[in-house]
Amino acid sequence: MIFDRKSLNNENLIFFYKKLLLPRLIEEKMLILLRQGRIGKWFSGIGQEAIAVGSTLAMQNDEYILPMHRNLGVFTTRDIPLSRLMAQWQGKPSGFTKGRDRSFHFGTQEYKIIGMISHLGPQLALADGIALADVLAERKRSTLVFTGEGATSEGDFHEALNIASVWKLPVIFLIENNGYGLSTPVNEQYNCLKLVDKAVGYGIEGRRIDGNNILEVYHTIKEINESIRENPRPVLLECMTFRMRGHEEASGTKYVPQNLFEWWAGKDPVANFEKYLLDEGVIRPEWIPVFKKEITTLIETEFEKVYNEVDIIPDIATEVRDMYQPYQFPVSQPAAIPATHKRYIDAISDGLRQAMRKHPNLVIMGQDIAEYGGAFKITQGFVEEFGKPRVRNTPICESGIVGAGMGLALNGYKAIVEMQFADFVTCGFNQIINNLAKTHYRWAQAVDVVVRMPTGAGTGAGPFHSQSNEAWFTKTPGLKVVYPAFPADAKGLLLAAIDDPNPVIYFEHKYLYRSISGDVPDNDVLIEIGKANIVKQGTQASIITFGLGVHWALEYAEKHPELSLEIIDLRSLLPWDHEAVEESVKKTGRALVLHEDTLTSGFGAEIAAHIAEHCFKYLDAPVMRCGSLDTAIPMNKALEDQFLAKARLDETVEKLLAY
């Protein structure tokens, strides 16, 4: 192995050596502890330390790094106290996730490290958002994100590189090519000669280096950083290395040919660097045990300190509370005057425009939303007023863009992501469910992202442009879900969603866009998330509904003036207003839950179960549900009409009242 120190002096080299030794010696200790059963799972990075350590040394401390499960060297090189790392691994109260997640699955703003989620690829897009925030704020910074060669097969890799290229984001995508993804060798993972060759396809630069040579890693990344900070653009860096132990300690290495271990043992990053330093006379042989002793003593004391820390005492209130960033809804709202008569769609547009004016750090992203104004023209004219950097057309990559939205939020911005149709959220599902929703619970980081979801039926658009999918999200703690049915609520809830630092899924009904209008305050009046609205008072039965269902119920009530029906518009589904529903049902003694979504496991099931459990003694009839057919939603008008819950509303109300 050839080392080139360039301008590094002896002191620098000794500093590097100690940084390189630290993760190796910690790992050696971890292996002993594992055998003693004193810690759980461990993903070894032995033999790969030069990448984590060399790259971290090449980053400024105010630049973000997004490491993977084998990159202990990133954490130690950023000088995170060992006791905190050990507390994290042992699931202790002083760990970064307070026992809620394992190993390196955490982030820390203090050290500018954003940890992975188990799904491997999603963090690549987070790096895009982080870098975008730096570019927008005109901070000359680089972002470094790691991936294993296995995870390059995930779509996340493609989306993140493509976005970074199109948007010229200063991100280093570092592939740690260690030969195996669990038991899968590289020739079963990809079929190109070198992964770095993929850079050409994305229109970006690529380099391939010896990942076991700490100086090569350091100098390469330092040089790339100096260049991309000034001239922002992504670079793909493939670092060749080898995984010297099993995927995790329990899984063994039987599938790896012995000669590979022997060959790579000769390229060990620590031993080779040590030899170089000795040959160059930078260190003397007798210094090595002294350095090691210093480190092992530190490891021992830190470990014992944490091992003896009291264990977590489970507390339900704390767990539930920590799903969300605490948020105080503004106590006083401005008077809602004057008001202008507006269509539902214009109320959304109005709310967005006011939010963009109010929050200079708010960015909207979506397909065709810039000059074109969006598929429904909601952002028409926004580019002229706010500029393209904040009103961003995106490539077709829902996952990458939700991830980039989260990255923006991690780095001081607020993001709105527009799904062109709510149906396409399936392609961004993982980022929403596993990243947006779970981050605050895991490491107390708010994720200030609103996902706008043009939803629903009534336009004959068929199975992929009109389904109702709110129930996919209402069962995910960590998200808030709102679903306005009227123009004023559409604006007020949108403003509230943007104000709230938690991830909010905002449903906007396409059929209502241009079919209904109402008075909407001209000023920015927020409507509190979680509060229902009684849109019609009544005494005979409560119809609990939301979205288009509210209008079906109103239409029915209008046709039947002889009935005294109470109609509750939930407006928010997560959290939802238990109190308003309970009060109404206690008064009327009959409840019908109505929604546009298919019946089975639709959100109405939750409401019905709650009423049955909490209002049983007040009920004069069983709680009834009226939902759409348990089929996919068809295109043909007659089929769609038959599918929708509205077709069965009359008979369900009659049944309920006749019981």
Ligand SMILES: Cc1ncc(C[n+]2csc(CCOP(=O)(O)OP(=O)(O)O)c2C)c(N)n1
């Ligand atoms: C989406 C997803 N699929 C499968 C897994 C299981 N898994 C965890 S790590 C791993 C191998 C990853 O290989 P690579 O990206 O090369 O990283 P390495 O472990 O070699 O460092 C697999 C298959 C996972 N965590 N996430």
